[in-house]
Amino acid sequence: MIKDYINNKGLINGQSYTFAVTAIAYNNDPGLPANILESAPAILNVVPQSTTPGVRYNSVVGDTIFAVHQSGGSDGSVYAIVLDPSKLKGHDYEVTFEETVNGTVWNLRM
Numbered sequence: 001m002i003k004d005y006i007n008n009k010g011l012i013n014g015q016s017y018t019f020a021v022t023a024i025a026y027n028n029d030p031g032l033p034a035n036i037l038e039s040a041p042a043i044l045n046v047v048p049q050s051t052t053p054g055v056r057y058n059s060v061v062g063d064t065i066f067a068v069h070q071s072g073g074s075d076g077s078v079y080a081i082v083l084d085p086s087k088l089k090g091h092d093y094e095v096t097f098e099e100t101v102n103g104t105v106w107n108l109r110m
Helices: none
Strands: 017-021 024-027 035-038 042-046 064-066 079-081 094-100 103-109
16 A cells, blocks of 8 residues: 555545655765755655556546435435545445434435
């Protein structure tokens, strides 16, 4: 797994990341003054992809998927935010609402 060591979590396929890369040179010869040289940062924007070549996702991180209201009267709305495009499987899902003694609850069924 490719890892973000600053936040201690894995990188997400399809999400954009920005890196800065520099080179450092140090002269520790005792007969010479200490010299430290650092190059200007090279800014890189990268997007990790699937380890399977040729895989293309239909969504990217942050896409919104809106639900289609099938039946019944409702003024509620349902939408999903894509967090990891590699986890989308193309399934149909159903969200239902019901009144309970504790208030309205929702249920998700695949």
